[in-house]
Amino acid sequence: MAQDLASVRTLLETVPGIPCQGEAPIFAEPWQAQVFAMALSLQQRGVFTWHEWAEELGLQIKSALAEGDPDDGSTYYCHWLATLERLAVRKSIASPETLDRYVRAWIHAADRTPHGQTIELTPDDFG
Template sequence: MTTENPGSVRAVLATVPGIPCEGEAPVFAEPWQAQAFAMALSLQQRGVFTWNEWAEELGLQIKSAVAEGDPDDGTTYYRHWLATLERLISRKGIASSETLQRYYQAWDHAADRTPHGQTIELTPADFG
């Protein structure tokens, strides 16, 4: 275990295995990956879960995905990160799986109606 601030990025890198890094910093292939990382970091800093709890859940998510045929070559790492985040948010009562699904569908609708290259903005009509 690290002696760093338990909410620091360095502490996350020391506790949670498999984070793609360049040197001592995490790297992200797409903006949503950095956002998912930041959301998990923020929730941990607020005491929603510990990094040990996160690492255990992430490990279970990856093992389950590999058993279902995931190539486990690093390309799907942040998809597992996001699935773990959604599962913990639901389990901790922050948002139900139904609420998460409702927002997923709304974002999907918003993305479909947004021209390529434009910022996706969620509107009440996206929930219809």
């Protein structure tokens, strides 16, 4: 727990622009907190440093802005997700094909899940 707090503080100091209330990050939707937690976990495991993360996130945001992404904060955690995917591929955690397979499975699972229910992947989602 103390390591998590220290990592979050370092992250907040290293990566500008994280929406916060006081010293705590805030999230508009649950998936944003999950992306944040995945990045925190991978950094704590030594997959990347916060400086490496900040550099990659900055490149992702610049690229998105060049492609017409609105600079209004609404897509901030979409950039986190894209950054996680790029680092996962670069660090050989997952291949682009594996990531694409899971995206397609997730879309299939979301389509079959009634609104308000938890989305769960099953083997049929990968078929």
